[in-house]
Amino acid sequence: MPKEKINSTFNDEIFFILEGEITEFHVAATTVNLLNKIEKNLEEKILVGGITAAINGMHGVLANSAMLSLYDGEDMYNFAGLVNGKVVCGVFSDADKIKDGDIVKLVVTERDDVLHVHSLVRLKDSLFMMPLNAYCGERAFFWECMKVARNMTFFMWIFASAAIFFSVDVSPENKEYLIKVYGAIFILPIIFCFPFEYWSFRTMRDYSIYASKIFSVYGFPRPDDFDMLRGVNFFKEKNYGFVGYSCELALKKHREKFRLSNI
Numbered sequence: 454m455p456k457e458k459i460n461s462t463f464n465d466e467i468f469f470i471l472e473g474e475i476t477e478f479h480v481a482a483t484t485v486n487l488l489n490k491i492e493k494n495l496e497e498k499i500l501v502g503g504i505t506a507a508i509n510g511m512h513g514v515l516a517n518s519a520m521l522s523l524y525d526g527e528d529m530y531n532f533a534g535l536v537n538g539k540v541v542c543g544v545f546s547d548a549d550k551i552k553d554g555d556i557v558k559l560v561v562t563e564r565d566d567v568l569h570v571h572s573l574v575r576l577k578d579s580l581f582m583m584p585l586n587a588y589c590g591e592r593a594f595f596w597e598c599m600k601v602a603r604n605m606t607f608f609m610w611i612f613a614s615a616a617i618f619f620s621v622d623v624s625p626e627n628k629e630y631l632i633k634v635y636g637a638i639f640i641l642p643i644i645f646c647f648p649f650e651y652w653s654f655r656t657m658r659d660y661s662i663y664a665s666k667i668f669s670v671y672g673f674p675r676p677d678d679f680d681m682l683r684g685v686n687f688f689k690e691k692n693y694g695f696v697g698y699s700c701e702l703a704l705k706k707h708r709e710k711f712r713l714s715n716i
Contacts, residue, residue, distance in 0.1 A: 466562035468571065468670045471536055477511065478534035478553040484523045487531045488515060514540050514566045529585065536568075543570030545582040547697050550688070551575065560670045572667045574700045580688060581700035583681055586657065587664040590677040594661035595654050597680075602650035609642040673704065674713045683707060 479494065481487035491511060515533055523531045523544050530548035534541055541561060551557070556576045561568040573582040589597065617634055668676035684703025687694055707713070 466564075468560055468562055468666060470670060471539070471541070471559045471561050471568060472576075473537040473556070475534045475536050475541070475551065475555050475557050476553060478532065478551060478555075480530050480532040480548050480551065482530060484531050487523070487533060491515065491533060511535070511540050515542060532570075539568050540566065541568045541570050543573070544584075545573065546585065547580070547582055547695070550580065550690075550695065550697070560667050571663075572671070574671075578688060579699045579701040581681060581684060581698040581703065583664065583667065583698075584660075586660040587667070588682055589661060589680040590665040590668055590675075591658065591661040592677040593680045594657070594664075598650040598654040599647070601653075602646040605646040605650075606642040609646070610638060613638045613642075674708070675711055678711060679703070679707050683710075 477494070479487060479490045481490055511533070523542060529544050529546055531544045532542065532548040532551065534553070536557065536559065541559065551573070558574045558576060559568075559570050560572040561570050563569075571584060574580065614635070617638065664679075664681070665676045668679045673679050681698050681703055683706040684699040684701075686697060686699035686702050688697050688699075
């Protein structure tokens with residue numbers, strides 16, 4: 454989800470859980486194609502007399518109310534469907550893996566006449582979907598940035614030290630010069646790496662706050678420390694497989710890391 458949409462929408466919304474079978478499921482790479490698919494499906498159902506009030510209103514509701522919840526981005530899929538008679542819609546990179554009739558657990562907010570899906574878990578295999586860039590809680594993201602800064606600092610220390618060792622005369626006569634050089638090697642990476650990564654944290658912080666909000670609605674323990682990336686997993690389909698994220702696996706590793714109970 455683009456950053457401007459995070460700031461302008463979710464802060465004042467009420468997040469809640471919706472669980473049930475998703476039906477009349479449609480997915481497309483763009484909002485225009487999604488609406489066209491729903492419209493075509495509606496026409497087919499009218500012809501065979503299998504239309505219900507909820508399905509009949511689905512296209513109009515999405516066209517008028519839900520487009521602010523969707524966007525067209527690279528490798529992303531917009532989707533819409535019905536859960537417990539409610540029109541739901543959202544956008545995830547793996548939305549094309551969802552099938553009509555799947556039992557899902559959703560974190561949603563109500564926007565006009567539709568429910569916008571912020572996160573989705575398919576219950577049969579724990580396939581876990583989150584918004585673009587919102588994959589870990591705020592505290593987890595901060596420490597991730599600091600770890601990147603630490604690793605960059607170590608790499609620059611090793612690389613610069615090796616370069617100096619093999620290119621500069623290390624005889625006792627150059628002792629004072631070498632002390633200054635190695636002092637600079639020690640200080641400069643710290644001055645550069647940690648402020649840079651802290652700036653990255655501040656710039657992307659809204660995504661982690663958004664993720665923390667979703668994790669807390671699911672009821673995850675220590676949502677600010679939760680990291681979806683711990684749940685990377687291979688999912689098998691009928692004729693192929695794909696790499697996604699498992700909510701169950703991520704929770705298991707989260708509990709193990711912080712020594713949390715399974716309650």
